[in-house]
Amino acid sequence: MSASAIEAHDLVKTYPGGRGRPDVRALDGLTLTVPAGTVHGLLGPNGAGKSTTTKVLTTLSTPTSGAARVAGQDVIREPGQVRRRIGYVSQGTGADQLLTPRENLVMAARLRGLGRAAASARAAELVDRFGFAEYADRGAATLSGGTRRKLDVALGLVGSPHVLFLDEPTTGLDPEARAAMWDEIRRLSGEDALTVLLTTHYLEEADRLADGLSIVDRGRVVAAGTPDELKATLRGDTLTVDLVEPDADLVRRVAGAVPGLDEVLVHVEGPAGRLVARTPDGPMLVGPTIAALQSAGVRHGAVAVSRPTLDDVYLRHAGRSWTSAETVEVAR
Missing domain, CATH: 3.40.50.300 (P-loop containing nucleotide triphosphate hydrolases)
Known part of the structure; x- marks a missing residue:
């Protein structure tokens, strides 16, 4: 062989x-x-x-x-x-x-x-x-x-x-x-x-x-x-925000307007959702992102910053989530 x-x-x-x-x-x-x-x-x-x-x-x-x-x-x-x-x-x-x-x-x-x-x-x-x-x-x-x-x-x-x-x-x-x-x-x-x-x-x-x-x-x-x-093909951090009864279009517009957030994706599964974005400096973008969401009336839960995962790699290359959840990508 x-x-x-x-x-x-x-x-x-x-x-x-x-x-x-x-x-x-x-x-x-x-x-x-x-x-x-x-x-x-x-x-x-x-x-x-x-x-x-x-x-x-x-x-x-x-x-x-x-x-x-x-x-x-x-x-x-x-x-x-x-x-x-x-x-x-x-x-x-x-x-x-x-x-x-x-x-x-x-x-x-x-x-x-x-x-x-x-x-x-x-x-x-x-x-x-x-x-x-x-x-x-x-x-x-x-x-x-x-x-x-x-x-x-x-x-x-x-x-x-x-x-x-x-x-x-x-x-x-x-x-x-x-x-x-x-x-x-x-x-x-x-x-x-x-x-x-x-x-x-x-x-x-x-x-x-x-x-x-x-x-x-x-x-x-x-x-x-x-x-x-x-995983090494992705630079920077992944910023994740859990969402409560989100309006995907609203979250997309709000997050897309935050300077420094790239490859913004919004997943919606029933009453829950998640905002996932790439950023060069995750800790620095937590405050501005949460402030923007709160100003728009978007309810949220846990916020996390992590290094790239295989899920991030998949989202980068395929542009949609692993599940059949609704996913909206911001055009950059």
């Missing part, structure tokens, strides 16, 4: 609109490179193209144009070879809830082409590795959320893949289970030299786990690098 476990060049994926509607361009020239033996985070809001990218790279969907290789194999010309070299853990569980963890692992191994004895041996190996011995022969439906998610990862590893695709692996897990999953993912890339492509909405998860990141928006990679490299 080459030094790059995943290479995608100018991927385009278009879905027919149907009933006279225009076609949907889910991928619009996406280019991505993931070095072998690393954890790579794929970030972006819903509809950005993350899922479509994963489907193309795992041969579940054929691109309209462009090229991609995974584990050294062409996803278009050699889909069978790609599938033999990858594991895929979807956001929903892949385990049969009527079977035990051991039975699920044996079945997955058999589907991979292993004989009866080899499948049992592989299942036993994974039961031991993931600490399933205590509940290996209980129904999968009785497992806790964290244990069930570990079983999903174990199922993805049955075929000893070169590349493992993890789609939102910690969604819905409690903090303890999430931390345990993080440890397992780091172990996979460290001890096993496995390449992991991780899609996530958790910024802390991406910051903690990923060796490299690609931020995807509107079907393109809009920023890429290590977490530290991406």
Whole structure:
């Protein structure tokens, strides 16, 4: 396998609109490179193209144009070879809830082409590795959320893949289970030299786990690098003000008139909201910003000044929030 476990060049994926509607361009020239033996985070809001990218790279969907290789194999010309070299853990569980963890692992191994004895041996190996011995022969439906998610990862590893695709692996897990999953993912890339492509909405998860990141928006990679490299592209501070029942247009006009505030964004989610802005000197701008908001009758809560985060990087490159919240950007 080459030094790059995943290479995608100018991927385009278009879905027919149907009933006279225009076609949907889910991928619009996406280019991505993931070095072998690393954890790579794929970030972006819903509809950005993350899922479509994963489907193309795992041969579940054929691109309209462009090229991609995974584990050294062409996803278009050699889909069978790609599938033999990858594991895929979807956001929903892949385990049969009527079977035990051991039975699920044996079945997955058999589907991979292993004989009866080899499948049992592989299942036993994974039961031991993931600490399933205590509940290996209980129904999968009785497992806790964290244990069930570990079983999903174990199922993805049955075929000893070169590349493992993890789609939102910690969604819905409690903090303890999430931390345990993080440890397992780091172990996979460290001890096993496995390449992991991780899609996530958790910024802390991406910051903690990923060796490299690609931020995807509107079907393109809009920023890429290590977490530290991406955060280093932003200078100055981030000023954040929590808002109470805000008028987004009013807050936008007021904040936009404060000298020194740049890249002003207003998020509104129900009765709450947040003002986020970049500034060369956060502490110096707290007073003028709050005075301007109070003069306009804008109710506010906590005020914070921080160094750049991955969320700030995303807002800089994509111009909208991670959520579906209303976001208004001040043109500068």
